[in-house]
Amino acid sequence: MARSTGPVLAIGAVTMVNQSLFNGRPIDLRVPIATGLTAVAFALIERPAPELAVGLAWLALVAVLLTRVDPRVPSPTESALKWWQGTSKG
Numbered sequence: 001m002a003r004s005t006g007p008v009l010a011i012g013a014v015t016m017v018n019q020s021l022f023n024g025r026p027i028d029l030r031v032p033i034a035t036g037l038t039a040v041a042f043a044l045i046e047r048p049a050p051e052l053a054v055g056l057a058w059l060a061l062v063a064v065l066l067t068r069v070d071p072r073v074p075s076p077t078e079s080a081l082k083w084w085q086g087t088s089k090g
Contacts, residue, residue: 002042008061011061014065018076018079019073
């Protein structure tokens with residue numbers, strides 16, 4: 001398995017969990033399909049330029065954690081902060 005596969009699969013998992021579990025949206029099947037295609041693309045890119053592919057994969061993971069993929073759905077960081085503030089009011 002390519003070194004970039006882990007971060008790419010994490011991107012897909014974080015996106016799906018944020019959309020469906022934290023924000024009550026229906027599961028969007030485009031996310032796992034795009035994640036699989038992206039993992040294959042990064043694995044192919046990793047053959048001639050391994051450091052570039054791995055670096056881009058980690059950079060993409062950080063970007064997905066901090067930005068909104070869908071403008072109507074908060075970013076995973078915003079969702080986590082909302083959850084954290086909601087549990088501390090007990």
